[in-house]
Amino acid sequence: MSYPRLRPHAYLCAGLMAVFVPHVALAADADEVAARLKALMEKQGMEASWSGIAGDGSRMTMEGVTVKPAGEDEAVALGDIELSDIREDGDTIIVGTLAMPSYTFSNEGVNVAIDGISVTGLELAADGDDSVAALVGYYESADMDFLRVTREGRSLFTLEQLHVEMSPLSDDAPLEFSGAAEKFTADLTTIEDAQTKAVIQALGYETINGYLELSGSWSPTDGRMVLDQYDISVDQAGTIGMTFDIGGYTTEFIQALRDIQAKMGETEGQDQSAQGMAMLGLMQQLTLNGATLRFDDDTLTQKALEFVAAQQGAKPAAIVNQAKAILPFAMAQLNNPELTAAVSAAVGKFLDDPQSLEIRVAPETPLPFAMVAAGAMTAPQALPQQLGMKITANE
Incomplete structure (x- = not known):
């Protein structure tokens, strides 16, 4: 089985990740590791801070970590992040395993609990590096044991065993990625609209179970992004899937998009028509090669x-x-x-x-x-x- 995406906190992990290069090398400096991790997260639109660092350059703990998504006023407390098997490969620092603690947060009576987030093969580029790895971030694999959404003690949605894999970049082959969530469960009895609720009950879908799968590839040199599979399967209902093939999704496009998003965050609450026009102009660089909905x-x-x-x-x-x-x-x-x-x-x-x-x-x-x-x-x-x-x- 091979992945969907969570917001904003599961996106955080995607922002932390980088490609695994298994070379034995010297341990890195702990402060430098933390600084590079902070820089990578900033490129993903996350501002990170911490209260202290324990350990050395081969195994360390970043204590009291908090992150604040771009455009948000409130920071999210993540706790202590463990980094192990840290080594250097030339100018690159490689984190063998990054493990995040269990944590929960609440918003308007809805509680979210996340557990078992880990990343392997995290690559942290040096300051000033303009490679694809420095811009986007790469990892060998990432996992999350579960995500659970509850309200007043009642489970609304759970996602279990999310796993993502990514191949290293090379000059002559596109980056390949795949992933899956082994199971999700959603309670639809909490839907308030009486008519919709009656239909769901009549069809027998008060509680639905299923799984998610995706795979694809990306070529940074020409910006070709291909999603071969994105399937959502619901037991005793069916599978809805989509694919797409687009061009123009280059590293330059990604950087320009982030610049616009950063400006929109700085001018939140003000006239953003200029940023909106810039966004429309940027989207014109993308081309459609094909797509399916099935x-x-x-x-x-x-x-x-x-x-x-x-x-x-x-x-x-x-x-x-x-x-x-x-x-x-x-x-x-x-x-x-x-x-x-x-x-x-x-x-x-x-x-x-x-x-x-x-x-x-x-x-x-x-x-x-x-x-x-x-x-x-x-x-x-x-x-x-x-x-x-x-x-x-x-x-």
């Missing part, structure tokens, strides 16, 4: 059909026929007969035999995001053809 059914569709049929006093087959008849008329307002025919055929095939439904975009040439946005505003009926959009069922 649903693989595991009884959810049949349950939904049976629920709607019971509401209308009909049989599920009659609901399917109604949907197939109404869909072409609903899509007629798009003024795209070709797309209407393709969607109607695919959805009809899926409803007759629910297996999978997939939307795929594959433009003939990389399509700038600015062109996609312009097309959506000026000629939306032509956008599906421009994107090379296709919809298929049970394939």
Whole structure:
């Protein structure tokens, strides 16, 4: 099984990480290790501080660590962070293992507990290093045993055994990454909307269980970012997955994006129209090579059909026929007969035999995001053809 993402505290770990290079070398200076860790976190938008440092350059404890996300006034107390198997490889400091303590925080009656966060193979670049490792941060692997969200003693959401892996960067191969959370559980009975709650109860999804998986690659030299898999699977419901392939996500793009975000943090509460325009201009550097959105059914569709049929006093087959008849008329307002025919055929095939439904975009040439946005505003009926959009069922 191979990962999703948590905010802002799980993002903190991603901000700490760097690539593992297993060379034996001399121990580093403890203060220098801490200073480099602080610098790496600042590049990820986190301001860190601590009350003291115990140990030496090979094994140390950063005591009373607190972090403050960019644009936030309140710091988060993390406690003591343990760093072990620290060594130097040239100008780079490598932390064999970084372990964070268990901690909890609360916001508006919602409590979050996180335990078992650790990072292996953390690379800390020297001051002034402009490498990809210095800018983005790399690690060999990272783990989190669990994250639990509760309110008034009741568990709302849990995520267990999150594991992430990343390959070292090389000049002739893209960085590869993968990850998974072995299990998540969500209690949907706490949803307050009565109508939604009734539907969830009728479908039998008061509590849902599932898992998450992802994998992909990134080439810093040309900015090609490919997400091969991002799947969210829910037991006895189905799997929704997405992929994308974009260009232009270079280190220069990342740095420019961080600069804009930093300025937005400095001017919070003021006019940020200039930063907004800069953000739009920056996004124009990205290009779309392709993307998919897919649903693989595991009884959810049949349950939904049976629920709607019971509401209308009909049989599920009659609901399917109604949907197939109404869909072409609903899509007629798009003024795209070709797309209407393709969607109607695919959805009809899926409803007759629910297996999978997939939307795929594959433009003939990389399509700038600015062109996609312009097309959506000026000629939306032509956008599906421009994107090379296709919809298929049970394939």
